[in-house]
Amino acid sequence: MTTAFLGMPLPTAPRGVGMLRGDEPFPQAARRALGDAQLRRNLGKATGTIRARRAAVVGELGDDWERLREAGAAIKDDVLANLDRYLLQLEEQVSARSGTVHWARDANEANRIVLDLVRATGATEVVKVKSMATQEIGLNEALAEAGIAAWETDLAELIVQLGHDRPSHILVPAIHRNRAEIREIFLREMGAPGNGGGVPAPPDLSDDPRELAMAARRHLRDRFLRARVAISGANFAVAETGTLAVVESEGNGRMCLTLPDTLITVMGLEKIVPTWRDLEVFLQLLPRSSTGERMNPYTSLWTGVTDGDGPREFHLVLLDNGRTATLADPAGRAALRCIRCSACLNVCPVYERAGGHAYGSVYPGPIGAVLSPQLTGVADNPTLPYASTLCGACLEVCPVAIDIPSMLVHLRTKVVDAGRRGARPPKPEAMVMAAAGWAMAKPGRWRRALRAARLGRLLGRRRGVIRHAPPPLAAWTSARDLPLPPTEPFRDRWSRTRGHQQGSGS
Amino acid sequence: MRVGLFVTCLVDGMFPNVGEATVALLERLGHEVDVPLAQTCCGQMHINTGYAREALPLLRRHVAAFAGYDAVVAPSASCVGSVRHQYVGVAQGAGDAALAQAAAELAGRTYELSEFLVDVCELTDVGASFPHRVTYHPTCHSLRMLRLGDAPLRLLRAVRGIDLVELEPAAAASCCGFGGTFALKNADTSTAMLADKMRDVLATRAEVVTSADSSCLMHIGGGLSRLRTGVRAVHLAEILAGTASDPAGEPVAGAAAGSVSGGPR
Numbered sequence: 099m100t101t102a103f104l105g106m107p108l109p110t111a112p113r114g115v116g117m118l119r120g121d122e123p124f125p126q127a128a129r130r131a132l133g134d135a136q137l138r139r140n141l142g143k144a145t146g147t148i149r150a151r152r153a154a155v156v157g158e159l160g161d162d163w164e165r166l167r168e169a170g171a172a173i174k175d176d177v178l179a180n181l182d183r184y185l186l187q188l189e190e191q192v193s194a195r196s197g198t199v200h201w202a203r204d205a206n207e208a209n210r211i212v213l214d215l216v217r218a219t220g221a222t223e224v225v226k227v228k229s230m231a232t233q234e235i236g237l238n239e240a241l242a243e244a245g246i247a248a249w250e251t252d253l254a255e256l257i258v259q260l261g262h263d264r265p266s267h268i269l270v271p272a273i274h275r276n277r278a279e280i281r282e283i284f285l286r287e288m289g290a291p292g293n294g295g296g297v298p299a300p301p302d303l304s305d306d307p308r309e310l311a312m313a314a315r316r317h318l319r320d321r322f323l324r325a326r327v328a329i330s331g332a333n334f335a336v337a338e339t340g341t342l343a344v345v346e347s348e349g350n351g352r353m354c355l356t357l358p359d360t361l362i363t364v365m366g367l368e369k370i371v372p373t374w375r376d377l378e379v380f381l382q383l384l385p386r387s388s389t390g391e392r393m394n395p396y397t398s399l400w401t402g403v404t405d406g407d408g409p410r411e412f413h414l415v416l417l418d419n420g421r422t423a424t425l426a427d428p429a430g431r432a433a434l435r436c437i438r439c440s441a442c443l444n445v446c447p448v449y450e451r452a453g454g455h456a457y458g459s460v461y462p463g464p465i466g467a468v469l470s471p472q473l474t475g476v477a478d479n480p481t482l483p484y485a486s487t488l489c490g491a492c493l494e495v496c497p498v499a500i501d502i503p504s505m506l507v508h509l510r511t512k513v514v515d516a517g518r519r520g521a522r523p524p525k526p527e528a529m530v531m532a533a534a535g536w537a538m539a540k541p542g543r544w545r546r547a548l549r550a551a552r553l554g555r556l557l558g559r560r561r562g563v564i565r566h567a568p569p570p571l572a573a574w575t576s577a578r579d580l581p582l583p584p585t586e587p588f589r590d591r592w593s594r595t596r597g598h599q600q601g602s603g604s
Numbered sequence: 605m606r607v608g609l610f611v612t613c614l615v616d617g618m619f620p621n622v623g624e625a626t627v628a629l630l631e632r633l634g635h636e637v638d639v640p641l642a643q644t645c646c647g648q649m650h651i652n653t654g655y656a657r658e659a660l661p662l663l664r665r666h667v668a669a670f671a672g673y674d675a676v677v678a679p680s681a682s683c684v685g686s687v688r689h690q691y692v693g694v695a696q697g698a699g700d701a702a703l704a705q706a707a708a709e710l711a712g713r714t715y716e717l718s719e720f721l722v723d724v725c726e727l728t729d730v731g732a733s734f735p736h737r738v739t740y741h742p743t744c745h746s747l748r749m750l751r752l753g754d755a756p757l758r759l760l761r762a763v764r765g766i767d768l769v770e771l772e773p774a775a776a777a778s779c780c781g782f783g784g785t786f787a788l789k790n791a792d793t794s795t796a797m798l799a800d801k802m803r804d805v806l807a808t809r810a811e812v813v814t815s816a817d818s819s820c821l822m823h824i825g826g827g828l829s830r831l832r833t834g835v836r837a838v839h840l841a842e843i844l845a846g847t848a849s850d851p852a853g854e855p856v857a858g859a860a861a862g863s864v865s866g867g868p869r
Contacts, residue, residue, distance in 0.1 A: 125789060125790050125791075125792065128792060128793045129792045132792050132793065132796050146774075447778055447779045447781070447797050448790075448793055448797075451793055451796040451797060452793050483654075484785075484786065484789050484790065485793075486783070487779050487781060487782065487783025487784075487786045487794075487797075488652060488783060488786075489744035489748065489779035489783070490745075490748035490749055491744075491748065491777075491779070493748070494748055504689075504690075504693070507652055507654070507690070510653060511654045511655075513654055514653070514654035514655055515654075527653075528655075531653065531655045532658060534649070534650070534658075535655070535658035535661070535662065537644075538613065538644040538645045538647075538662055539644070539661050539662070540644075541641055541642055541644060544613075547617075548616065548617045563829055570788055573787070573788040573789075573791040574788060574791070576795070577791070577794075577795040577798065578787075578798070578822075578823060578826030578827050578829075578830055579826045579827075579829040579830045580826060581618060581619075581822065581825075581826070583617065583618060584619075584620050584621075586620065587616055587617055587620060588611055588615060588616040588617075588619075588620035589616055589639070589641055591620055591624070592623075592639050592641070593641070596639075
C-alpha cells in the first residue's frame with residue numbers, strides 16, 4: 099500500500115477472466131431485458147417486497163439507524179486508510195492459528211492458487227458457499243476447465259447454476275426467476291447426466307416454495323456429505339483475531355464451513371473490520387439492509403483451525419483484482435466500503451426495470467455501476483456510470499452511506515476525460531457539449547441560440563407539438579412529445595417589458 | 605428582500621411562462637425581483653454528463669451573475685441542487701479555491717421556490733387560486749437532494765379551489781425516468797420508468813400534474829401528450845401565481861407546451 103500513490107497507473111482487474119465486463123453496452127442490454135414482460139414482473143414484485151421489508155426493520159430503529167450508518171462508514175474508512183496495517187495484522191493472526199494466507203494480485207492469480215490447493219487434496223469436486231468474490235474472478239469456470247466440479251449450495255445460486263444462467267442480484271442471484279421457472283429447472287437439471295450424479299427432483303414436484311426447498315435440500319445433502327473441500331467467500335474478517343465471518347439464511351454455508359476437511363476462503367481485501375466491537379455494527383447493518391431481517395438466521399465465525407472440530411486445513415486467499423486501483427482514487431474509494439447488502443439494487447428504478455444482467459457484471463445495480471468500472475478501469479465499462487438517473491434512492495438506503503450519485507458523476511467525468519485522449523474526430527456528444535458550452539459562455543450568444551431555436555417550431559407547426567425531432571433529440575421523441583420552443587424566450591420578454599430596470603447584464 | 609431570479613436555461617428557452625409566473629408570484633408577495641441577464645446555464649447538464657471542464661466557465665459566470673443578491677430563487681430543485689451540492693466540488697476539482705469559496709457563499713443564499721416561500725418567507729398561503737384536480741410529483745432532487753419535504757404540498761393545499769390528489773407514497777418517491785441526458789442515452793429504460801409514472805398519475809384522475817422542475821415535467825408531460833391523455837403538466841410556480849382575477853393560463857398546445865402564461869401583463 100505504501101507504493102499506491104506514485105502516479106503510476108495501478109493494475110486493474112484483467113480482461114478475459116471473471117465476470118466484471120458485459121458483452122454489450124448497458125443501453126442495448128437493458129433494451130432486451132425491458133422487452134421481457136415476465137422478467138419485469140418478477141423483478142418488480144421481488145424488489146417491491148424486499149424494499150418494504152427493509153423499510154420496516156430500519157424504521158423501527160428510529161434515529162439509531164443514522165448513528166449505525168455513520169459508525170459503519172467511519173469504521174470502513176478507517177480500514178481503507180490503514181489497510182496496509184490491518185492486512186498484515188490479519189495475516190499474522192490467521193497464521194498464528196494454523197491458517198495459511200495467500201495474496202492474489204488479480205483473478206488469474208486467485209484462480210491458480212485455489213486450483214493448486216484443490217488439486218493438492220486430490221478432490222475432483224468442491225462445495226461452495228455463496229460468494230461474490232469467486233463469481234467476480236470466475237472461479238467455477240477456472241475449476242471446470244481443470245476438471246473440478248464446483249457445486250453451488252445456496253438455493254438461489256443453485257437455481258442459477260442448474261439453469262446454466264448468470265446471477266442477476268447480489269443477494270438473490272435468481273431474482274429474475276419465478277416459482278414456475280424454478281420448478282422447470284429442478285425437474286430438468288437436478289438429475290441430468292451432466293450434473294455429477296446429483297439427486298433428481300421428485301417427478302411430482304409442484305411450484306410450492308416449500309416443496310422446491312425440500313427438493314433442493316435432498317439434492318444438496320448428498321453433496322455436503324460427500325465433499326472433502328469447501329470454498330467460501332467472507333462477509334467480514336476481524337483483524338485482531340484473524341476470525342472470518344459468513345452470514346446466511348439457509349444453513350448451507352454452515353454445512354460447507356464445518357463438514358469438509360479443507361476450507362478455502364476467497365476474500366476481497368477490503369472486507370476487514372478491525373475488532374469484534376466493529377463487527378457488532380455490521381451485524382446490525384447488514385441483515386436489516388439486505389434481507390430486511392433484524393438478524394440473519396446463520397452467522398458462522400471461524401478462527402484458523404481447531405483440532406477435532408471443523409476443517410483440518412484452512413486457506414485464506416486475499417484478492418486485490420483492481421481494489422488497490424480503486425483505493426487510489428479519493429473520489430471513488432468509498433465504493434470499497436460496500437458490504438454487499440444489495441439495498442441499493444432493491445430501491446433502484448433502473449435496476450428494477452433493466453434487471454441485473456444488463457450491467458454485464460457480477461455486481462449489478464447502483465453499486466455495480468460505481469464498482470465494476472473502477473475494478474476494470476472506466477475504459478472497459480464506459481456505459482455503466484451513465485446507467486442511472488442520479489435519483490439518489492441508493493444513497494438514502496446505503497448502510498455505509500456511499501454517495502453513489504456523486505461517484506457516478508465523478509466516473510462520468512473520467513469516462514469523458516479518457517475519451518478526449520485520442521478521439522479524432524471528437525465524439526458527437528462531445529461536440530454537442532462543446533457547442534452548448536460555447537453558446538452558454540456569453541449571454542449574447544445564448545440569446546441568439548434561443549432565438550434560433552424558434553426554428554424548431556417548424557417541426558410541430560401542424561400538431562402544436564413536436565412528434566419527430568432530428569438526432570440527438572430523436573431519442574426523446576421516440577416516446578415523448580416535445581413542446582414547441584416559445585416565440586419569445588424569457589430573457590427577450592423580460593428585456594422588452596422591463597428593459598428600463600437594471601439587470602441587463604453583459 | 606432583493607431577489608435575483610435564477611431562471612434556469614430550460615425555463616428561459618422553453619418555458620418562459622414558468623419564469624414569468626415566478627416573477628409575478630414573488631412580486632405579489634412584496635419582493636423586489638431582478639433578472640440578471642448575465643446568467644445563462646448553471647452547468648448542471650455538463651457536470652452530470654461528465655463534462656466538468658466545459659462546465660467550469662459556466663460556474664464562474666453563474667457565481668458572478670448572482671453576486672450581491674440577498675436571495676437567489678429558482679423554479680427548479682435540480683438546478684438549485686447543482687449549485688448547492690456540486691459547485692464546490694467542481695471548483696475544487698479544478699483547483700480554483702476562490703471559486704469554491706464564492707460558490708459555497710452563493711449556495712447559502714440560493715433557494716428553490718417552494719423552499720424560499722415556506723422556509724425563508726414562512727408562508728404557505730400565497731393567495732393563489734387554481735380550481736382544478738391536481739396531483740403532485742416530487743422530483744428526485746426536491747425529495748432527496750434538497751429535502752424539500754412537504755413544502756410544495758403545503759403550498760398546494762392552501763391554493764383556493766384546488767382538488768389535490770396525492771400519489772401513493774411509493775409511487776411518489778419513484779423517479780420519473782428523466783435524469784437529464786439519461787433520457788436520451790438510456791431512452792428505453794427512461795421510457796419504462798415514465799410508463800409507470802404516467803400510470804400512477806392517471807390513477808389519480810387528475811387533470812394536471814405539477815412539480816418543482818420543468819425538466820421532469822417536460823418528460824412526464826411529453827409522455828402524457830404522446831398518449832393523448834389530456835392531462836397537462838403545469839409547473840408549481842404557475843399554479844401558485846394564478847389568482848381568481850388572473851388565472852394561470854391554458855397552454856396553447858400539448859401537455860407541457862405553452863408560450864402564453866398567467867404571469868404579469
